[in-house]
Amino acid sequence: MVITRAGTIGPRIKAFKESMKSIPGVISVSASTAVPGHNNNNNGYMMEGRAQETFLMQTKLGGLRLLKTYDIKLDTGRFFSQAFPTDQNACVVNQSVVKQFNLINPLATRFINARSMDDSSANNFMPVIGVVKDFNFESLRFKITPYVMRFKKEGNNWGYITVRIMPKDIPNTMESIEKVWG
Numbered sequence: 001m002v003i004t005r006a007g008t009i010g011p012r013i014k015a016f017k018e019s020m021k022s023i024p025g026v027i028s029v030s031a032s033t034a035v036p037g038h039n040n041n042n043n044g045y046m047m048e049g050r051a052q053e054t055f056l057m058q059t060k061l062g063g064l065r066l067l068k069t070y071d072i073k074l075d076t077g078r079f080f081s082q083a084f085p086t087d088q089n090a091c092v093v094n095q096s097v098v099k100q101f102n103l104i105n106p107l108a109t110r111f112i113n114a115r116s117m118d119d120s121s122a123n124n125f126m127p128v129i130g131v132v133k134d135f136n137f138e139s140l141r142f143k144i145t146p147y148v149m150r151f152k153k154e155g156n157n158w159g160y161i162t163v164r165i166m167p168k169d170i171p172n173t174m175e176s177i178e179k180v181w182g
Contacts (some may be wrong), residue, residue, distance in 0.1 A: 001162070001163045001164075001165060001174070001177070002035050002160055002161070002162050002163075003160060003161040003162075003163070003181070004160055006031055006158065006160050006161045007108075007158045007159070008157050010182075013111075013161070016029075016164050016180060016181070017029045017030075017031065017063075017161070018163070019180045020163055020180065021059055023176045023177060023180070024164055024169075024172075024173070024176075025165050025166045025168070025169055025170070025172065025173030025176070026163055026164070026166075026173065026177070027067050027068075027069075027164040027165060027166060028068040028069040028144065028147070028163075028164045029065060029069065029160050029161065029162070029163050029164070030061075030062060030063045030065040030066045030068075030070075030161070030162050031152060031154065031159060031160065031162075032060055032061060032062040032063065032066055032068040032152060032159055032160055032162065033060055033061040033135060033158065033159035033160070034058075034059075034060040034061075034137075034159070034160070035160050035162060036070075036135075036136065036137045036138070037072045037137075037138065037139070038149070038160075039060070039137065039138065040056050040058070040059055040060050040061070040159075041058075041059055042056055042057070042058055042059070043057060043059040043113075043148075044056055045083055045111040045112060045113060045126075045148070046056060046111065046112040047101070047110070047111055047112065048109070048110040048111075048112060048125065055097075055101055055111070055146070056139065056146065057145075057146040057148040058145060058146070058147045058148070059148060059149075060137075060147070060148070060149050060150070060152070061112060061147050061149065061151065061152035061159070062149050062150075062152050062159060063080075063090060063152050064079075064080050064081070064082065065081070066080075066149065066179075067079050067132070068136075068164070069163075070162065070164070071090045071164075072132050072133070072135055073133040073135075074124050074130055074131070074132055074133075075088070075095055075107070075131045075132055075133045076107065076130065076131045077092070077106075077107050077128070077129050077131055077155075078129055078130050078177075079092055079129075079130050079132075079134050080092070080129075080151050084125075084129075087129065087151055088129050088153065089125065089126060089151075089153050090128070090129045090150075090151065091111060091126040091127070091129070091130070091146050091148050091149060091150050091151075092128070092129060092130040092132060092148070093106065093129030093130075093131055093146070093147065093149075093168060094129055094131070094133070094134050094135070094144070094147040095132070095134045096144050096145055096147065096148065097105060097131075097133055097146040097147065097148065098131055100145075100146055100147065103128075106131050107128055107129065107130075107131075108127070108128075109127070109128045110125045110126060110127045111125075111126045111128070111148070112125060112126070113126060114125050125146075125164065126150065127177045132149075153180075154156070156181050163177060165177075167174045
C-alpha cells in the first residue's frame with residue numbers, strides 16, 4: 001500500500017511508522033522519495049578516479065526498511081544501518097550500475113554528487129556500501145537501467161510511505177492503518 005501524501009503528516013512521520021509496527025498484518029513500513037512506476041529523478045554523478053565522465057542514474061532516497069518493504073534482494077555488501085552514522089552519505093546501487101559502468105570492485109567505488117561540487121566538504125563523496133539485484137522500478141516494458149538509493153533522513157518528509165501488508169485480512173489491516181493516519 002502506498003500513501004502518496006507523506007509530507008502532510010510532517011514531523012509525525014516517525015511516530016506514524018512506529019504505530020504501523022503494532023498493527024497485525026503490517027510486515028514493514030518505509031518512507032521514500034519514489035516508488036516503482038513513479039520515479040523521483042535522473043541525476044548525474046561523477047565517480048572518483050573517472051572525473052571526465054558523468055554517470056546518469058535514477059535516484060531514490062529511502063529509509064532503513066526499504067529493502068524489506070519492497071522485498072528487494074541484496075546481491076553484495078549491505079543496506080543502510082543505524083549502526084553506521086556515515087551511511088547518511090553512502091549509497092546502494094543496482095546490478096545495472098555495476099555492469100553498465102564497468103565497476104570491477106563496486107564496494108570500493110565512490111560516486112560524487114555533482115550537484116554539490118561547489119561545497120568542498122567530504123560529504124560530496126558517496127561510497128557504495130551495497131549492490132541490489134536488478135528490479136523493475138519502471139514499466140515492465142522498459143529495460144532496467146542504473147539505479148542508486150541514497151539514505152533518506154528522518155526529517156526529509158516529502159514523498160511516499162509504503163506499507164507492506166500480509167494478504168490475509170486486508171480489510172481489517174487497511175481499517176487500522178486508516179485510523180492511525182486519521
